[in-house]
Amino acid sequence: MGGRPILVLPESTQRLRGRDAQQTNIDAARIISQAIRTTLGPRGRDKMLVSGMGDVTITNDGVTILDEMEVEHPAAKIMVEIAKTQEDEVGDGTTTAVALSGALLEEAGDLLDKGIHASIIALGYKEAAEKAQEILNEIAIDVSRDDEETLEHIVQTAMSGKGAEVRGEELSHTCIKAVNQIAEEKDGKLVADIDHIKVEKKTGKSSADSQLIDGIIIDKGRVHPGMPKQVEKAKIALLNTALEVRETETSAEVEITSPDQLKAFLDEEEGMLREIVDHLKDIGANVILCQKGIGDIAQHFLAKENTLAVRRVKKSDMRKLARATGGRVSSNYEDLSADDLGSADLVEERKIAGDEMLFVEGCESPKAVSVLVRGGTEHVVDEVERAVHDGLSVISVALEDGKFVPGGGAPEIEVAKGIRDYAGSVGGREALAINAFADAIEIVPRTLAENAGLDPVDILVELRAAHGEKGGKKKGLNVISGEIEDTAKAGIVEPLRVKTQAVSSAADAAEMILRIDDVIAASELEEETGAGPEM
Incomplete structure (x- = not known):
């Protein structure tokens, strides 16, 4: 064309290609991951989020932080989606999922610098994620709805690091009773849909005064x-x-x-x-x-x-x-x-924190219940409500799957060990990506140690040595004592689905971001209607 440039896109269009696009996306994901990582574990710190209107939220809940943050970069938005997916599917483990995705992309950046193609890294990550799921299922331990002690430990582990852990015992009992009440047998499987549990929050008193109502609370008066104001032996018409x-x-x-x-x-x-x-x-x-x-x-x-x-x-x-x-x-x-x-034994209007509320309680074998959450200030109530939501979520998935794993980084170290052995059998460049996945998944125990003020290198060395010994699969870091011990016996346990979903979400997101080699500013994208092309 006589040396004249051909303008396909407008001159002002922003475009990143090749390695620049990959590195920018990796950096954005890493920044999000590092911002969230410090909230992980019982010694995790809180974030103060201040909106443009001056509203303040204080929390260490991963999905809440990401949801409230104003995120602009497209790769960072994918990290927010990981947290939301984890929250929707499991209700806990959002920080773990985001931290793992960030670590996978950071490891991928090093491999890209060594000349390993992004497609090979993505393939290696996919194989490693599948192997990780197998290992997690192998080390899982059975739990039933009658095993209240284990269920209580699962709730307390989920609530650790939040303000609610001070009242962890009372709240964990409340969560277990609520989920057990609404759980139903369907086709031989236990189904516990926490949408049937209404969580109502009101300021006043302390979190210890939170209570389970065998019925429903309505935030309205007569x-x-x-x-x-009060009706006993109520016969209720629902219109x-x-x-x-x-x-x-x-x-x-x-x-x-x-x-x-x-x-x-x-x-x-x-x-x-x-x-x-x-x-x-x-x-x-x-x-x-x-x-x-x-x-x-x-x-x-x-x-x-x-x-x-x-x-x-x-x-x-x-x-x-x-x-x-x-x-x-x-x-x-x-x-x-x-x-x-x-029918209900009692329907009563009560004034709670200055507002009239209707309590429909004393229902016979109710399949929907309410939890009234209390706390000294609005910020405390919000954080206790998030803790209760996490508690209800982990109990429901633990009962539905009937499986849990030791906590404290034990499953991650065991998965990393198994994946490294697997990489040896694969060979080639894919093995480098599989080994990188093993290094990345150790971000969980490493972060737990960092947040507790311990030396992460020493902790990782001790954990790897413990898992190399016979019967060491359950060895993890007890953040409170700073010791390596059998976390299943210590009551530091998590539902299996929290880990499997975190690995799955993080690997999928990392693969998606790695396959991007061009970032182009686009015009308004049309929404997909699902309709086929016109003939």
């Missing part, structure tokens, strides 16, 4: 002051239709020419609502929980019948109420019968 005269679907005008006609019109409206209230009374309902509105006239009639009513209950709470009380959510009050009513 609709009318003339209604009873997702409004208790008020609804507007017609089409616009219409009613011409009223005399006071008698107006009175007749109002009497008809009143009569319709009276009929609804009478029907609810006839089937035995003395508590009405309504997802939509309750009109003033209906409130008046319900109060006269000594019936407690709450309006605008959340849809998610209605589902939980149905599971807890055994009732059925109805869209038509006329179809509601006595068999559709839920």
